Amino acid sequence: MTSEATAARTVTLEVFRYHPERDEEPSFQSYEVPYREEWVVLDALNWLKDEVDGTLSYRWSCRMGVCGSCGMMVNGLPRLTCNAFLREFLPGPIRVEPLRGFPVERDMVTVLDDFMGKLTEVKPWIIREQEQPVEEGEYRQTPSQLADFKQFSMCINCMLCYAACPVYEHEEEFIGPAALALAQRYNLDSRDQGNEQRQRLIWSDEGIWDCTFVGECSAVCPKNVDPAGAIQQAKVEATNSFFLSFLPFTPPGMGR
């Protein structure tokens, strides 16, 4: 902590402002907010909204890194603002912007329709050719089978990975990191039989092949989901399957 910031006990927030009914262009507005050691950027925004300008708009809910709604760009990097302490950015200023790569509804509120649509398209749920009767009990899974996909199931849909991805920034059609990681999460689940249904989309150009393995999605993910890993593994599978399709038989263990 610098002595300046401690003495003044304030820090400057440069906040992205855009209200479509009022503004032609977005702009940045500077505010002095109280500095508290235990405050995160979201606390500072809440203070601003309560004390200075009630029209400031942004999303949040849980304040504990679980709901995934408070993602914004903080000093140029996608962060969960409930998880970004003011003290990390001293002496400031701290620049707060909406997540990159999405249209902006108002201030830090982005339009999520594109992501939501893609999420549905990859069918992120367990697909069964035929449900097994209830009497037969639950679908069982070994710890090893669980380990195959568990990491990819931790996603909270915060979309930080989209904001970090230059491919998504330039190609809106790209299905993107989180949705592809979730597709892989279900494809790798031993209880799921929907691999083929997802394949056409996942293995298309807008799917895994648009990814150039920049890998920043995994670097910014607050839940260590590693979407870049999920996508590369799907590429390996797709490539194997392409070459294996030339064989007159299915090698053992490759018939998924």
Place this chain on the structure above:
Amino acid sequence: MPGPLPRRKSNAWWNRGWPYRIILLRELSAVAVAGYMVLLLLLVCNVRGGEGAFADHLEVLQSPLLWLVHAIILGFAQLHTTTWFRLVPKAMPLKLGGRRVPDELIVAGAFGGWLAVSAVVLVIFLVVA
């Protein structure tokens, strides 16, 4: 009333910090590797052209410019190898006895293999030389 602000893109994405710059250099390293292939092909052509052509080729290789070119290519080849080796566990996770092998171990294995192969090449070179 105007609607939402459309999504914006910037061609300067690669300049948003070192991780992005290194990725751009990593992609560029493929060009350097391809360039080296061209140099190798020229060598093959000159070997085919007989002793004189080969001697000329060796002389051209001595020029400071080509030393520089080789140094740059070597740098890029190192970058290419190290960056991709570090990504191996992401693309090819390994499981042993139902558990995931730690990423660091896979990366260490890749680097170990690289060292071993380099050592073999060095031994062959020393023996032949």
